[in-house]
Structures are given as C-alpha cells and as structure tokens.
Amino acid sequence: MKKSIEYVEGNKDKFLQELFDLIRIPSISSIAEHKPDMLRMAEALKTNLLAAGVDKAEVMPSEGNPVVYAEKLIDPTKPTILVYGHYDVMPIDPIELWESKPFEPEIRDGKIYARGADDDKGQSFMHIKAFEAMVSTGDLPVNVKFMIEGEEEIGSPSLGKWCAEHKEMLKADTILVSDTGMIASDIPSITTGLRGLSYVEVKVTGPNKDLHSGIFGGAVANPANELAKLIASLTDENNHITIPGFYDDVIVVSEEERAEMAKAPFDIEEYKKALGIKEVYGEKGFSTNERTGIRPSLDVNGIWSGYIGEGAKTVLPSVAHAKISMRLVPNQDNETISRLIKTHLESIAPDYIKVEVTPLHGGQAYVSPITMPAYKAAEKAYSYTFNKKPVPTRSGGSIPIVSTFEKVLGIKSILIGFGLESDAIHSPNENYPLFNFYKGIETIIYFYNYFNEELSK
Amino acid sequence: MKKSIEYVEGNKDKFLQELFDLIRIPSISSIAEHKPDMLRMAEALKTNLLAAGVDKAEVMPSEGNPVVYAEKLIDPTKPTILVYGHYDVMPIDPIELWESKPFEPEIRDGKIYARGADDDKGQSFMHIKAFEAMVSTGDLPVNVKFMIEGEEEIGSPSLGKWCAEHKEMLKADTILVSDTGMIASDIPSITTGLRGLSYVEVKVTGPNKDLHSGIFGGAVANPANELAKLIASLTDENNHITIPGFYDDVIVVSEEERAEMAKAPFDIEEYKKALGIKEVYGEKGFSTNERTGIRPSLDVNGIWSGYIGEGAKTVLPSVAHAKISMRLVPNQDNETISRLIKTHLESIAPDYIKVEVTPLHGGQAYVSPITMPAYKAAEKAYSYTFNKKPVPTRSGGSIPIVSTFEKVLGIKSILIGFGLESDAIHSPNENYPLFNFYKGIETIIYFYNYFNEELSK
Numbered sequence: 081m082k083k084s085i086e087y088v089e090g091n092k093d094k095f096l097q098e099l100f101d102l103i104r105i106p107s108i109s110s111i112a113e114h115k116p117d118m119l120r121m122a123e124a125l126k127t128n129l130l131a132a133g134v135d136k137a138e139v140m141p142s143e144g145n146p147v148v149y150a151e152k153l154i155d156p157t158k159p160t161i162l163v164y165g166h167y168d169v170m171p172i173d174p175i176e177l178w179e180s181k182p183f184e185p186e187i188r189d190g191k192i193y194a195r196g197a198d199d200d201k202g203q204s205f206m207h208i209k210a211f212e213a214m215v216s217t218g219d220l221p222v223n224v225k226f227m228i229e230g231e232e233e234i235g236s237p238s239l240g241k242w243c244a245e246h247k248e249m250l251k252a253d254t255i256l257v258s259d260t261g262m263i264a265s266d267i268p269s270i271t272t273g274l275r276g277l278s279y280v281e282v283k284v285t286g287p288n289k290d291l292h293s294g295i296f297g298g299a300v301a302n303p304a305n306e307l308a309k310l311i312a313s314l315t316d317e318n319n320h321i322t323i324p325g326f327y328d329d330v331i332v333v334s335e336e337e338r339a340e341m342a343k344a345p346f347d348i349e350e351y352k353k354a355l356g357i358k359e360v361y362g363e364k365g366f367s368t369n370e371r372t373g374i375r376p377s378l379d380v381n382g383i384w385s386g387y388i389g390e391g392a393k394t395v396l397p398s399v400a401h402a403k404i405s406m407r408l409v410p411n412q413d414n415e416t417i418s419r420l421i422k423t424h425l426e427s428i429a430p431d432y433i434k435v436e437v438t439p440l441h442g443g444q445a446y447v448s449p450i451t452m453p454a455y456k457a458a459e460k461a462y463s464y465t466f467n468k469k470p471v472p473t474r475s476g477g478s479i480p481i482v483s484t485f486e487k488v489l490g491i492k493s494i495l496i497g498f499g500l501e502s503d504a505i506h507s508p509n510e511n512y513p514l515f516n517f518y519k520g521i522e523t524i525i526y527f528y529n530y531f532n533e534e535l536s537k
Numbered sequence: 538m539k540k541s542i543e544y545v546e547g548n549k550d551k552f553l554q555e556l557f558d559l560i561r562i563p564s565i566s567s568i569a570e571h572k573p574d575m576l577r578m579a580e581a582l583k584t585n586l587l588a589a590g591v592d593k594a595e596v597m598p599s600e601g602n603p604v605v606y607a608e609k610l611i612d613p614t615k616p617t618i619l620v621y622g623h624y625d626v627m628p629i630d631p632i633e634l635w636e637s638k639p640f641e642p643e644i645r646d647g648k649i650y651a652r653g654a655d656d657d658k659g660q661s662f663m664h665i666k667a668f669e670a671m672v673s674t675g676d677l678p679v680n681v682k683f684m685i686e687g688e689e690e691i692g693s694p695s696l697g698k699w700c701a702e703h704k705e706m707l708k709a710d711t712i713l714v715s716d717t718g719m720i721a722s723d724i725p726s727i728t729t730g731l732r733g734l735s736y737v738e739v740k741v742t743g744p745n746k747d748l749h750s751g752i753f754g755g756a757v758a759n760p761a762n763e764l765a766k767l768i769a770s771l772t773d774e775n776n777h778i779t780i781p782g783f784y785d786d787v788i789v790v791s792e793e794e795r796a797e798m799a800k801a802p803f804d805i806e807e808y809k810k811a812l813g814i815k816e817v818y819g820e821k822g823f824s825t826n827e828r829t830g831i832r833p834s835l836d837v838n839g840i841w842s843g844y845i846g847e848g849a850k851t852v853l854p855s856v857a858h859a860k861i862s863m864r865l866v867p868n869q870d871n872e873t874i875s876r877l878i879k880t881h882l883e884s885i886a887p888d889y890i891k892v893e894v895t896p897l898h899g900g901q902a903y904v905s906p907i908t909m910p911a912y913k914a915a916e917k918a919y920s921y922t923f924n925k926k927p928v929p930t931r932s933g934g935s936i937p938i939v940s941t942f943e944k945v946l947g948i949k950s951i952l953i954g955f956g957l958e959s960d961a962i963h964s965p966n967e968n969y970p971l972f973n974f975y976k977g978i979e980t981i982i983y984f985y986n987y988f989n990e991e992l993s994k
Contacts, residue, residue: 110848171850174747234848261752275751279849288813290631290964294732294934295718297864298834299825301818304859305772305837311762312769356745359888361758368756377755380762381852386839387860391567391691392736392897393628394862394935395838395963402761403844405851407754431816440849477751478851506852507747 083217084525088209092518096192098128099205099517100185102167103194109145109168109234118145118230121167125228126150132208133215134226140246144238145230149249152215153223159535160223161528162252162491163211164481165204165259166232169196170506177508190514197512199505203258203498204228206517210524219525221532225252229481232259235279235441236481243488253535254454255485256527258520260475260497265515267345268462270455271495273373273474274482276408276445278417279381282307282425284400285434290386291396301432303400304385310425310435311402314378318364321378321406323424329411333374341369344471354502372476377407403440407476414442414480443480446493453534454494461526462496465519496527540674541982545666549975553649555585556662556974557642559624560651566602566625566691575602575687578624582685583607589665590672591683597703601695602687606706609672610680616992617680618985619709619948620668621938622661622716623689626653627963634965647971654969656962660715660955661685663974667981676982678989682709686938689716692736692898693938700945710992711911712942713984715977717932717954722972724802725919727912728952730830730931731939733865733902735874736838739764739882741857742891747843748853758889760857761842767882767892768859771835775821778835778863780874780881788868790831798826801928811959829933834864860897864933871899871937900937903950910991911951918983919953922976953984 088095107121108114122139129137129150137150145168153160172182172195180186185194192202207226214220227250229239243250260271286303287296316322346369352360362371371377385400387393406421408414422437429435448455450472462470475495482493498520504510545552564578565571579596586594586607594607602625610617629639629652637643642651649659664683671677684707686696700707717728743760744753773779803826809817819828828834842857844850863878865871879894886892905912907929919927932952939950955977961967 110846110850112847171844171846171848173844173846177746233850277751277851279851286814289634289961289966291812292934292963293834293836293838293862294734294864295829295932295958296812297829297836297862297933298832299817299819299828299933300812300814301816302836304840305768305835308765308768308837308840311765315762355748355753355757357743357757357889359758360756361887361889362756371756372752372754375755377750378762379750379754379759379853380765380843381750381850381854382843382845383761383765383857384841384845386837387628387630388839388841388858389567389628389630390569391628392860392862393567393690393838393963394734394736396836397838400840401845403849405750405754405849407751430818432814432818475752476754476756477749501752504746506749506850509746 081219081525081529084213084219085522087213087217088518088521095209099202102201102205103185103196104183106183107168107230108171109231110171118168122146122148122230125167129208129226132212142238142242147239147242148226148228150226151224152220154220155223158222159532160225160252161531162225162227162250162255163207164255164257164493165207165228166200166230167204167228168230168233169199169201170233174508179509191511192514193509193511195510197510198499198503199510200232200259202512202517206258206520207256207524210521213521214525214528221529225250232481235443236484237441239481240484240488243485247489250489252491254531255491255493257479257482257493257495258497259479260477260495261499261501262497263345263471263473265500265513268466268468268470269473270458270470271475271497272448272450272472273410274446275476275478276412276414276443277405277478277480278408278414278421278442279403279405279440280418280421281438281440282402282404283436285398287398290398293394293396296396300396302396303433304397306433307385307400307402311380319362321376323420325420326417329413330376330409331411338370341373342367344369344473373474374409376409376412379405381405407478408445410445410447412445414444418442443478444483446483448492448495452492454492454531457527457530457534458494458496460530461523464526465523496523538676538982538986541670541676542979544670544674545975545978552666556659559658559662560642560653561640563640564625564687565628566688567628575625579603579605579687582624585665586683589669599695599699604696604699605683605685607683608681609677611677612680615679616989617682617709618988619682619684619707619712620664621712621714621950622664622685623657623687624661624685625687625690626656626658627690631965636966648968649971650966650968652967654967655956655960656967657689657716659969659974663715663955663977664713664981667978671982671985678986682707689938692900693941694898696938697941697945700942704946707946709948711988712948712950714936714939714950714952715954716936717934717952718956718958719954720802720928720930722957722970725923725925725927726930727915727927728932728954729905729907729929730867731903732933732935733869733871733900734862734935734937735865735871735878735899736860736862736897737875737878738895738897739859739861740893742855744855747855750851750853753853757853759853760890761854763890764842764857764859768837776819778833780877782877783874786868786870787833787866795827798830799824801826801930830931831866833866833869836862838862864935865902867902867904869902871901875899900935901940903940905949905952909949911949911988914984914987914991915951915953917987918980921983922980953980
C-alpha cells in the first residue's frame with residue numbers, strides 16, 4: 081500500500097487538474113437544456129477511467145442519461161468491489177449568492193469551490209484516483225467495477241431498471257459509495273442509515289386568470305393564501321405531520337438505541353452558530369440528531385405564486401405552486417407516502433379552489449448493518465488514516481438508489497462519505513476541502529486492502 | 538354639444554392611432570429600468586395635450602416621475618374641472634399568457650388589447666380627446682386643468698407633496714377621474730366608494746444559507762413552511778382577519794344601506810362562470826359585493842422561496858418572501874394598518890426564525906357623496922348617453938391619491954370610469970372595448986356641460 085500512497089502524494093496536482101476539467105462541464109440533470117452536457121460528462125469520465133487503468137469502459141444507454149460503466153477484473157477468486165457514484169449535479173440558483181463561478185473551480189482557504197466539488201464529482205473522482213494509484217503501482221488487491229450514473233439528483237429514475245438488465249455484469253461483494261458526509265475532519269464517521277424521500281409538486285388553482293386584488297380581493301379565494309393554509313395544516317403544534325396514515329409504518333426506535341446514538345459527539349451551540357439560527361426546531365420529544373436520523377420530516381423546497389418582482393403589484397394570482405418533500409425512515413414506503421399526501425391534500429381542498437398533487441420522485445430509506453465485512457473494513461481503514469475509530473451515524477439525507485441496489489442486485493452498500501456539513505452541497509458556494517479529498521483517496525486504498533482481508537478470513 | 542359629438546365621430550381613427558402611439562411606450566413605473574420610458578411618455582403626453590388645444594402644457598418635476606400639467610382657462614367666472622389620470626402602467630408578467638405583445642396594441646373583437654389600454658392610458662386619453670372635441674368646435678363651457686401622473690401603480694408616492702406645492706395652480710371645483718369601471722356596457726355606474734390599501738413585504742429568514750433538506754430537514758425551521766403558517770394565521774375559519782386591532786376603525790355599514798346596495802344588478806352564476814370558479818369565498822356574513830365594497834380584505838399578491846425551477850431540488854431554503862396587501866374601508870388608516878401587521882407578524886415570530894415586515898405603499902379609502910353637484914352632473918350625462926340612470930357602486934379597488942386630493946387640495950373627486958371587469962387590468966391580455974372608449978368620450982362631453990349647468994344654478 082505504501083507505493084500507492086506515494087503515488088497519490090506525487091500526483092496531487094494532476095488529480096486536481098483532472099477533477100477541475102470534470103467540474104467545468106455543467107451537468108445539471110434537472111434542467112433539460114443541459115442534456116448535451118450530460119453526454120459530454122459521461123464521455124469525459126469514460127476517458128478518465130481508461131487512463132486510470134480499467135480494462136474496459138463504456139458509456140451505456142439507459143432510459144435517461146447514460147451510465148458510465150468500467151471494470152478491471154484481476155482474478156475471479158478475489159472479492160469484487162462495485163463503486164457507485166454520480167456525475168450529475170444540482171442546479172446553481174440562487175446564482176447571485178455564489179462568490180465564484182459555480183462551474184469554474186477555485187481554491188480558496190484550502191477548499192475547492194464549485195458545484196459538484198463534493199456532491200458527487202469530487203467524491204466519485206477519489207475512487208477513480210485511488211484505483212489508479214493501486215493499478216499503477218501493481219497494488220490492486222481486488223476486482224473493481226465502476227457504475228457512475230447521471231440522474232442521482234433527480235431521483236435515479238432509470239438506474240433501477242438498468243441494474244436489473246445488467247445484473248450479471250454488476251455482480252459484486254459490496255457496493256462502495258461516497259456520497260455522504262462525516263461528522264468533522266477529525267471525527268470520522270460512517271453512514272449506517274439513510275432516510276427515504278417522497279417529493280411532490282402541489283398546484284392550487286383559483287380563478288381562471290390573475291385578478292385585480294382590489295376589485296376581487298375578499299370575494300374570490302386566493303390560491304396563494306389557500307396554499308399557505310394547506311401547508312400550515314400539514315404539521316400540528318408539536319411538529320407532527322398530520323397526513324392521515326403518515327406514521328403507520330414508522331418503526332419506533334428503542335430507548336436503548338436512542339441512548340447509544342446520543343453518545344455521538346454533537347455540539348448544539350456550534351450547530352446553531354454554523355447555521356446562524358437562534359434556536360433549533362422540530363418534532364416534540366426528539367433531539368436534533370434524532371429528528372434527522374430516525375424521524376421523518378416535511379419541508380417546502382420551493383413555493384411561488386403571483387408577482388415576485390420588484391415593487392408592488394396588486395394581483396390576486398390565478399395559481400400557486402409548491403414543491404414539498406418528505407424524508408422517510410426505514411419501513412416507510414415512499415410510493416405509499418406520495419399517495420397519502422396526494423389523497424390527503426386533494427380531498428381536503430375546499431370547493432372554491434382546485435388542488436393537484438404530482439409525485440416527482442422518491443426513494444426508500446436504507447440501513448447498513450455494522451456487522452457486515454464491508455463495515456468492518458471501512459472501520460479499520462478510517463482508524464488507520466484518521467487515527468480514530470469512526471462513529472456509525474444515521475444521515476437525514478437520501479440516496480434512493482442504495483435501497484434499490486439491495487432490492488434489485490441483492491448487494492448491500494457501504495457508505496463512506498468524506499464530505500463535511502460546511503461543504504454546502506445543493507447550495508451556493510459548494511466546496512470540498514483538499515484535506516478530505518486527499519485523505520479520502522488514502523482511506524479508500526486502505527479499504528480495498530482490509531476488505532480483501534475480511535473476505536479472505 | 539352636437540358639434541363636439543360630430544367631431545368625435547369624424548376623428549375616431551385619428552384618436553385610436555394617437556392612443557396606440559402612447560401605449561407603445563412601456564411606461565412601467567415599478568421597474569427601475571423603465572425610467573427613460575417614463576420621461577418619454579410624459580413628453581409625448583405634453584405634445585398631445587398641446588395639439589388638443591391647451592393654453593400651456595408642462596412636464597413638471599416631482600420627487601419621482603414627472604407630472605404632466607396643462608390648462609385652458611377660458612373665463613374666471615366659469616367653473617373649473619381638474620382632470621386627473623396616470624400615464625404609468627403595471628408590469629406585464631406573466632408574459633407567456635399574453636396573446637399579443639403587451640406594448641403593441643391590437644384590435645380584436647372590437648377591443649383594444651394592450652397593457653394600459655384601459656388602465657389608465659385609454660381612460661386618461663378619453664379626457665384629452667373630449668377636451669379636443671369641445672375646443673375645436675368652440676364648445677368648451679368651463680375652465681380645464683390636466684394633472685397626469687406617472688406613479689399611480691406604485692401608490693403615488695410623490696403626488697401628495699407635489700399637490701401641496703402647487704395648491705394655487707390646481708384650484709378647481711371638482712376633480713374628474715376615469716380610473717374605475719362600470720357594471721356592464723349596458724349598466725352604467727358611478728363609483729362612490731374606494732377601498733384603501735396597505736401593501737407590505739414580508740421576509741422570513743431561517744438558516745444563513747440554503748441547506749440540504751435531507752441532512753437538516755426536521756431539525757431546522759424551514760422559512761417557507763413558517764411563512765405559510767404566518768399567512769394561514771392571518772385569517773380565521775370565518776375569514777376574519779386576525780391582526781389585533783385590524784377592525785377597530787371599521788365603520789359598520791347599516792342594514793338599510795346594505796339593503797340598498799343589494800339592489801344593484803348582480804348575477805352570482807355569471808360572476809363564477811366568468812372567473813372559472815365553482816364557489817365564491819369570503820368573510821362569513823357578507824355577500825360578494827359587500828366583501829369587496831364595504832369590508833376589508835387580505836391577499837397574498839406574491840410569494841416565493843427556495844427552488845422554483847423545473848424538476849426537484851431538495852433544498853431547505855434560507856429565506857422566504859411574500860407580498861401581502863390589505864384593502865381597507867373608510868375610516869381605516871392605511872399607515873395604522875401597515876404598523877399593525879408589522880408589529881403583529883414580527884411579534885409572533887418564534888425564536889427559530891426572523892420576520893421582517895416592510896410597508897411598500899398604501900392609501901386611504903374614499904367616499905364620494907351622491908349629493909354633490911359633480912355626481913348629479915355625471916348622473917345626467919350617463920342617463921343621456923347610455924339612456925339609463927347610472928348605479929352608485931362601491932369599488933373594491935383603491936386609488937390612494939383620491940383621498941390625498943381631498944386632504945391636500947380640499948377638492949372632492951368624481952369617479953366616472955368606463956372600464957369593464959373583463960378588461961383584465963393588471964393582468965395579461967388587458968383590453969378596452971372600443972364601444973366604451975368612444976361612449977366615454979361622449980359622456981365626458983355631456984358631463985362638462987351638465988357640470989357647468991349644476992354650478993350655474
């Protein structure tokens with residue numbers, strides 16, 4: 081392993097320049113006009129993987145954006161690691177809040193600033209470079225497969241089917257994913273649970289055209305006011321979600337497990353300071369970490385109606401829209417939840433408005449047991465590179481495809497993410513510390529070796 | 538008067554072409570980049586007034602957009618009419634809903650389609666042309682002054698002060714305003730009451746940046762959800778407004794007067810059909826016309842937060858905004874109401890968010906007594922040209938400056954508006970029927986003569 085680590089040391093600049101070239105391609109999956117960028121991005125990854133030393137690499141069609149698949153099979157008796165990542169990124173608005181151009185990476189204060197610097201170009205790329213280091217130095221201990229998709233940020237609508245169609249090709253002992261975070265640069269952690277997601281769009285229609293709010297105000301229902309009432313009604317005074325049946329399938333986490341979770345280092349004052357808030361908020365009876373780790377939540381991700389420009393316009397709008405998502409916990413089915421919110425909102429709509437709910441995407445929650453060999457290997461790798469045993473944590477985020485992998489391919493994933501909360505993924509000024517980038521590559525190299533050892537026992 | 542009417546008949550096309558030239562100047566007062574258009578528009582009006590036969594016309598500076606002033610003083614012993622209008626227009630979004638270009642007037646089905654066709658370029662222009670007809674034919678019976686401002690759609694912030702500075706110059710027996718509507722083309726009406734307006738912008742701030750809704754959702758207050766709760770809390774189950782003190786100064790209209798108002802022709806089924814709604818809506822215990830005529834109301838005019846583009850973005854937004862306006866009835870003070878909503882919303886804001894309320898503009902409600910000479914003159918004019926006695930109505934809209942005129946100049950206004958509900962003012966596809974345009978000019982000519990008669994009694 082020593083030679084691989086030296087290879088990383090000697091190629092730090094090269095790695096960075098290569099990553100920057102990938103970041104410069106604005107591969108935003110949710111915006112149709114970026115379609116050509118998705119294809120350019122997939123081709124660039126293929127080229128990069130071939131240069132890193134895979135036996136073959138292909139841009140493979142799916143029903144949506146293509147999947148980049150690559151492999152290097154060294155010995156059928158050796159374990160196989162399937163690396164998953166995604167090359168698509170989130171939109172960049174509000175653009176005015178970026179301090180540098182989102183697709184022109186810049187290094188400031190030891191961090192790479194760019195859309196995708198962390199999520200997930202930066203993190204996916206660490207795997208390619210760890211692989212390159214091991215191949216170049218003759219150190220690769222296992223078979224490796226890469227599957228890098230271009231639709232994660234829109235809920236991976238095509239990958240489940242694509243996996244089912246390539247089940248044989250994708251056979252592996254574990255799926256290795258770096259698309260999550262760690263507690264802090266000096267507190268390594270491994271994500272053992274992910275929340276599921278149900279994401280819907282709500283449209284409230286009132287009059288058939290925008291009206292003058294003076295002439296009609298008070299006599300015709302205002303869709304923006306009505307949408308606000310609907311949203312407000314979705315939670316009660318204890319911040320419980322009021323959709324009938326919403327909690328039916330939630331497994332109550334035992335007091336014991338909650339006590340164990342409470343031991344994870346967490347400084348509420350630091351947390352509030354970092355977010356610039358006076359007080360935290362959430363479901364009554366649960367701690368901040370529990371609220372994101374083991375409890376579902378409901379958030380408005382976007383809302384718009386009427387006049388949103390400069391100055392005052394006295395309009396009674398015809399329509400109002402909201403994007404609403406719910407994070408789900410294990411055993412809650414995302415399709416059931418999407419159906420429940422749709423039925424609920426459409427059924428409580430009063431006569432004077434029309435409410436339509438359209439599910440946009442979703443995914444199941446996931447749990448990764450700490451007893452599996454991949455977890456143990458990861459634990460050893462972090463313990464070596466960070467000189468500290470990693471903490472198992474449950475993340476509030478969702479990687480819907482991870483539960484699909486388990487269902488379709490029958491393979492558990494191990495989530496070793498190197499991001500930090502301060503990386504501002506999905507937000508303006510996304511960044512990724514160089515420390516985490518290089519330390520991650522090192523940790524991955526150790527993981528390969530410990531995983532080989534674990535499976536050879 | 539016969540010669541004046543004939544003059545109108547003979548110049549219909551000329552009038553239209555002149556109006557179209559004025560409409561083509563996109564004088565949107567609420568958008569700073571249109572500032573040059575405001576000046577162009579004022580100059581164009583001055584030119585038009587001079588051509589119509591005024592003795593002098595001036596583009597006069599104010600603290601905001603200039604005021605176009607013109608006059609023709611024929612005889613100090615004769616009554617003086619001060620015509621008020623505005624040359625600014627509303628913004629044009631949502632632009633995609635316009636069937637023709639907003640600033641390129643088109644005639645379809647006997648209507649002028651364009652922003653400002655009715656409000657208020659079309660209506661202001663009728664006065665200039667009625668004046669031109671009387672001057673050209675030697676028929677002008679009174680002194681006339683014109684005061685056409687460029688800030689009505691943003692609440693006339695400068696005109697009050699401007700009037701105070703030119704009180705002597707503006708002396709008149711009545712102020713004649715056409716910036717309102719009538720019940721139907723065959724049911725003439727005169728607006729005897731206008732609601733006041735308090736318009737504020739609300740900003741709710743949560744975390745100091747947009748967050749990932751998975752990692753933070755459920756543990757950090759979401760400003761969009763919180764804004765929805767604030768808005769929902771502003772009305773109760775009877776659609777009463779809940780702001781403490783909001784109704785304190787509302788004068789309860791007597792049962793007798795309500796019974797009188799209820800006699801105005803109104804077809805609720807037609808109303809619902811025209812708006813494409815299944816049910817009307819509003820404050821419990823009041824009819825549709827009462828809800829807009831004699832009761833205050835509260836509407837969200839715009840709301841925005843988070844991701845409002847295509848697809849799904851799992852963001853927990855940092856801020857949420859709403860534009861909220863309240864229509865007020867006589868005796869409610871708009872500044873008091875703006876203060877009440879600000880105090881209320883800011884004081885009920887929980888610790889985990891910050892709420893800021895900024896008053897944008899406002900105006901007082903107004904009542905025009907049906908006993909004043911100008912009302913009687915208008916009643917006679919309509920009775921002659923429409924062959925039907927006009928109905929006195931209270932409009933839900935606001936022309937804040939009308940109450941300022943009364944306060945500053947001590948002159949009552951008479952509101953003879955020729956617009957229809959279907960004119961879609963402030964909305965896409967604003968239009969103005971040619972019938973109303975020409976009939977309005979005729980009615981104004983008769984008004985001048987009857988007003989002269991009334992004051993000579």
